[in-house]
Amino acid sequence: MMHTKRPPQPRRPLLDHRFIPDQPIRKVLVLGSGGLSIGQAGEFDYSGSQAIKALKQEGIYTVLINPNIATVQTTRGLADKVYFLPIDQDSVMKVAENELPDGILLQFGGQTALNCGIELHKRRFFQDKGIRVLGTSVETIMDTEDRERFNARLAEIEEPFAHSASASSVEQAVKEAQRIGYPVIVRAAYALGGLGSGFANNANDLVNLARKALSCSPQVLVERSMKGWKEIEYEVVRDAFDNCITVCNMENFDPLGVHTGESIVVAPSQTLSDAEYQMLRNSAIKTVRHLGVVGECNIQFALNPNSREYCIIEVNARLSRSSALASKATGYPLAFVAAKLALGKALPAIRNSITQETTACFEPSLDYIVVKMPRWDLKKFERVNPHLGSSMKSVGEVMAIGRTFEETIQKAIRMVRDYYVNGFERDIEPYSDEEMQTPTEARILAIASGFAHGRTVDDIHAQSQIDRWFLQRLAHITHFEQHLTRLAGAHATSGSDNWLTVELIWRAKQLGFSDRQIGRLVGNTELEIRKLRKEYGVLPNVKQIDTVAAEFPAKTNYLYMTYAGGRGIHDVSDRAGGMVVLGSGAYRIGSSVEFDWCAVSAIRTLRSQGTHSIMINYNPETVSTDYDECDRLYFEELSFERVLDICEREAADGVSCFDGRSDSQQHCHVAASPRCAHSRYDTRND
Structure with missing residues (x-):
């Protein structure tokens, strides 16, 4: 299980000049994620939009490449210039040669943008054109994506990883599996959402999995299976000055064997002892520092439930779906902060936009529980395998x-x-x-x-x-x-x-x-x-998400409702009037990021007209659930009961809906209620 120990490596200098621009950054090229797919959806619209906001706040001219017309980030007025082109090498080279940017951001467009950036780096395009890759370097990204390099880097700091071997052919994969011993898990390098991965109990299983994995990746990793262990995640942020914090830790409800994107996830972790929590936190910070990540990254651990044995499963040196969840769960604007760090700023120099008093170097503290649950639409497909595993289907x-x-x-x-x-x-x-x-x-x-x-x-x-x-x-x-x-x-x-x-x-x-x-x-x-x-008198309390468990007063209206914490004890005062906008809820086949664009457009229009705006949605992947988009954000259910609770609490003047599914059903119920007869209702359904 454990790797062979090697002599400890010298610590990097506290100030890493590679990530501090020596020339002013005036124009930045941002790569989007392109079309939505399994494992890569609206979370990159959220992260890209936040990155563009951060760059514009610094007075930087932003150029975006993204062919997805349904996204908020391609809306007129956000980026200075938008190219609706594929995220591929030819398109990026043409735009870069035309725009001559000072830097490029790869981490906000998911695996699509990373893979494109890696190939251009190998061709020395960025070096030849004098374009700086901002934030985490391409070499570090390759260290985390290439399984053989990743294990070698972990071995340098004596961090444990699963006994494994890389393979570039089916025959080699079978040979390595025989050496490691079944059962094994097969993982594809440079793949999205666990594509091509799975568990093999014998050689026949392995051959089928290896063929599938190698059809979408040049390399597979065959490693010892730890099915049944706990899976724990940490979201880590580090700047070029070696300031490093953990923003959120999360625990999978399902044991290892189900992809984290397919699992129910709980934040903060509920079953770890303090010793286990600190052990994994220290390992996460040590690993991120050694790899040289600048910005945000996600690190996943397997933890033996019967001992303190653990190993590092993987590191995602980019924004991900887990990053969007952690950001919304804590109120810490991960993508916004990561973009600032990519420009060479230090964590203590960035203000926490939630409290407006602490800095971004302040670790969030939660006095509530968050549960993420995936949504599947498997019934809309014929002959699909309904069982959940190491490859995403949600x-x-x-x-x-x-x-x-x-x-x-x-x-x-x-x-x-x-x-x-x-x-x-x-x-x-x-x-x-x-x-x-x-x-x-x-x-x-x-x-x-x-x-x-x-x-x-x-x-x-x-x-x-x-x-x-x-x-x-x-x-x-x-x-x-x-x-x-x-x-x-x-x-x-x-x-x-x-x-x-x-x-x-x-x-x-x-x-x-x-x-x-x-x-x-x-x-x-x-x-x-x-x-x-x-x-x-049994009424829900309105509570704020403030990132610091009420140690400092929050200046934001990022809210949820609960019946805990005493009766009638609210964190915010009543409002008189305003317009409620109902979001689209979870993405599904036929209802996706386009309805988030509708909701965001409605909120921005209301605010431009001086109308108090109240957003209700529960999808952490969306731009509409950013705390800075509306006057009040309720991360709550789109049910008759909860929408009516909020309408009564806020004395809403009206409700607008922007989806043909979940929220329109609630719209009909609320509109029919005599308790809201004074309000106006509008719907925009396709």
């Missing part, structure tokens, strides 16, 4: 925020299932041991059925290897659901009224139960439960 994701895991996971389930499911509900998906061992998108709800039908935490842990802490929290939801159902049945038999007390409703809401969910359990309608809880 087309979007949602992000829920709350004060308890139970509250937050139930929010996330409703978001990703478009409210056809009320939360962690039984009998939506059947339980089976096979589902636990080889999961599909149905596993989270299959667990609910398992608990409801007598399966224990230990039973499900033995089959799934999901950490017991998560399973205990989920079992808690099921136990309360059963308790509420028993009470409803007993009082229905006796004919007694008023048994649904304020304490029961408070407890249900703190565990994430929606009004409709409670109504289904006790035999009432959603509106009846809403009326009752309002009579009891």
Whole structure:
């Protein structure tokens, strides 16, 4: 498992002059990500838009190459000039020769931009034209993308990695697998979203995987499988002066074996001891410093759940989907800061735009829990393998925020299932041991059925290897659901009224139960439960995301709602009026970044007219969920209950919708409500 130790290498000087421009940077070429694809979606519209904002704040002329007409970053008025051309070598060379930029940013366009930049670097195009690659160098990017080079760099600082070998042919891959021993995992170099990767238990599996991987990459890595270990991620930021911080750490709900983009992800980590957290944090900072990353990067670890043994899985020396999640989860504008660092600025010199008092060198502290849940549209494809593995299949994701895991996971389930499911509900998906061992998108709800039908935490842990802490929290939801159902049945038999007390409703809401969910359990309608809880004074609190757990006052209106933290204790005051804009929710086949463009355009128009704008959305990949786009941002559900809560809290003058799916359904419900009869409603659906 562990590599052979080598003599320690000399530490880099604290000031790395390679990343501090010796000449003023006046014009920068930014590479976008091109068309959306599995594993590369709206998160790069968000990161590219933030980078352009940062460059323009510094007075730098920006030139963007991106052929995707549906993106916010290609909107008139953001970049100074936009080329709707493919992200390939010929197009980039032609634009660069025409524009003569001082520098180029590769890290904000995903794997497409990185691969293009690497090929141009190999051809010495940047060197010959005098164009600086800003931020992390191409050599460092190649160190993280080429698996053989990556392992060699980790060995220099005695950081552990999986026993592995690279191969450029199927025959070589089989030979290396026999030497390492099955099971193994095959990973493709320079690939997007785990494309071409998978687990092989024997030579036949390996041959099929290696052929697939080599069809999309010149190199594959065959490495020892650590399936069943915990998967932990850290988002790390470093400047050219060697200031380095971790912005966010995240833990996968699913054990290793499911791609992190396919897994439910929780931030901050919930099952690590402080010793484990600090061990991995120190390793992350040590690795990023040694590699010479300047800007932002993501580092992924495998951690043995039965010991403190760990190894580094990979480092992404660029903005990624995890970066967008970490940025929205903490309120730390990762892409904006990374662009500033690429210009040679120091972290202490950049202000934290959330608090406007601390610097960007201040590590975020969270007093809430965030859950990311992927969304799949597998039913729209024929003959697709429904099982989740090391290659991405999800087309979007949602992000829920709350004060308890139970509250937050139930929010996330409703978001990703478009409210056809009320939360962690039984009998939506059947339980089976096979589902636990080889999961599909149905596993989270299959667990609910398992608990409801007598399966224990230990039973499900033995089959799934999901950490017991998560399973205990989920079992808690099921136990309360059963308790509420028993009470409803007993009082229905006796004919007694008023048994649904304020304490029961408070407890249900703190565990994430929606009004409709409670109504289904006790035999009432959603509106009846809403009326009752309002009579009891059971109302959600509005909380701010401030990056520093209230140690400093926040100046932003980045908000979420929760029933925890006392009654009637809000972080912001009421507003009188304004326009609510409903976002599109999770991306899906047929509804994607184009509706985020619509929402952002609406918000900017409202603000230009002096109208108070209120955004509601839960998609962390979007520009519309940037805290600086609107007057108030609610990272919340697009449900009848929550939209009505916000409309009443804000005394909204009207609601606008910009999608033909999730938000338009809620628009119809809210518009029909007599409680919002005074408001105006508008919809823009395609």
